[in-house]
Amino acid sequence: MSLDLFLNQVVPVRQKLFRFAYRLLGNEEDAQDITQDALMKVWSQQEKMPELQNMEAWCMRITRNLALDKIKSRKYRLADELDRAGEVPSAQHSPHTMAEKNDVMVKVRRIIHELPEKYRTIIQLRDMDGYSYQEIADILELDMNDVKVNLHRARKAVREKLQNIQVYGL
Amino acid sequence: MDYNHIIALLDRYWEGETTLEEEALLRRFFSESHPDMPEPLQEAAPLFGFFREEMEKEQALEELLPEPKIPVETSPAKVVPLSPFRHWMKYAAVLLMAVGMGYAMKQHQRQEIKVHIAEIQQQKEEEETRMAYLETKKALQLLAKNLNKGTEKMQKLAYFNEATGLITGAN
Numbered sequence: 001m002s003l004d005l006f007l008n009q010v011v012p013v014r015q016k017l018f019r020f021a022y023r024l025l026g027n028e029e030d031a032q033d034i035t036q037d038a039l040m041k042v043w044s045q046q047e048k049m050p051e052l053q054n055m056e057a058w059c060m061r062i063t064r065n066l067a068l069d070k071i072k073s074r075k076y077r078l079a080d081e082l083d084r085a086g087e088v089p090s091a092q093h094s095p096h097t098m099a100e101k102n103d104v105m106v107k108v109r110r111i112i113h114e115l116p117e118k119y120r121t122i123i124q125l126r127d128m129d130g131y132s133y134q135e136i137a138d139i140l141e142l143d144m145n146d147v148k149v150n151l152h153r154a155r156k157a158v159r160e161k162l163q164n165i166q167v168y169g170l
Numbered sequence: 171m172d173y174n175h176i177i178a179l180l181d182r183y184w185e186g187e188t189t190l191e192e193e194a195l196l197r198r199f200f201s202e203s204h205p206d207m208p209e210p211l212q213e214a215a216p217l218f219g220f221f222r223e224e225m226e227k228e229q230a231l232e233e234l235l236p237e238p239k240i241p242v243e244t245s246p247a248k249v250v251p252l253s254p255f256r257h258w259m260k261y262a263a264v265l266l267m268a269v270g271m272g273y274a275m276k277q278h279q280r281q282e283i284k285v286h287i288a289e290i291q292q293q294k295e296e297e298e299t300r301m302a303y304l305e306t307k308k309a310l311q312l313l314a315k316n317l318n319k320g321t322e323k324m325q326k327l328a329y330f331n332e333a334t335g336l337i338t339g340a341n
Contacts, residue, residue: 003240006240007240011238011240014235014238015232015235018231018232018235019228019232022228022231023228028231028234032235032236035235035238036238036239039238039239040239104216104219105216105219105220105223107216108216108217108219108220109220112220126193127193127197127221128221128224128225130190130193130194132190148186151186152185152186155183155184155185155186156184158217159184159213159214162213162214162216162217163213165216166212166213
């Protein structure tokens with residue numbers, strides 16, 4: 001792989017790699033490190049490039065593996081999402097509405113983060129990044145049908161918890 | 171606004187049957203304000219709101235992402251034909267060492283011959299000394315023998331003198 005190819009096809013997806021790493025690690029600096037490590041690893045494995053059908057999925061897979069290794073090796077403590085929940089104020093709403101909205105957001109965030117890692121990643125890749133089933137299957141090294149089944153289960157689990165919030169305020 | 175289409179879409183969304191385009195449509199719908207939103211849609215609104223907020227936050231972080239360290243391309247090493255005389259110092263050093271060793275060996279041989287000659291000369295000298303000693307010893311032995319002969323004669327002569335003295339004294 002020439003440097004041009006790397007610059008044109010790999011470097012432009014670094015934001016997606018960073019986003020993916022950030023979601024897994026919950027820490028901006030570590031996500032930046034993992035993104036850089038992933039780029040270096042892609043470069044070091046450039047001989048595999050001609051065999052690849054989806055380079056972006058390959059880069060995402062490398063990023064995920066590096067992030068999961070980091071979590072495992074250092075007994076990584078995920079940042080407390082609840083602490084960061086109140087960061088997005090909106091000037092359009094009254095303080096009461098804003099507080100209510102933040103409360104709901106905290107609960108939704110908790111629901112998502114309580115999902116098993118596979119469910120959470122699939123839902124994020126599909127609903128936030130807009131990846132196709134095949135692309136998600138390539139990233140997570142799963143069968144496409146498994147992706148569909150897991151996405152359905154993940155959404156079902158989220159829906160049940162959202163209904164609990166709506167009905168019982170839980 | 172007709173929400174039935176959105177409700178139907180949302181049902182398919184929960185079942186995992188929507189396409190990417192339909193999901194984009196749902197995201198767009200929930201990003202807008204709908205005060206009279208029916209209940210089935212209200213349960214999904216916080217989820218899509220969460221997706222939107224997370225993406226906005228991630229986009230803000232992405233802007234702070236530093237430029238990646240681009241690996242330096244390693245070009246294949248250029249082959250430069252070398253002249254056989256390029257490393258003349260190497261050859262000169264080998265030659266010098268060979269000459270030095272030859273000279274040292276020759277010197278060593280010379281030294282050995284000198285030592286050998288010196289040994290032979292010493293042996294010769296020793297032999298001569300020994301011969302001289304033997305000759306001297308022989309001569310001294312001869313002298314001693316002759317001296318002993320003289321002593322006997324002198325003793326006899328002394329007897330005569332004594333006898334002569336006695337005879338002369340008696341007269």
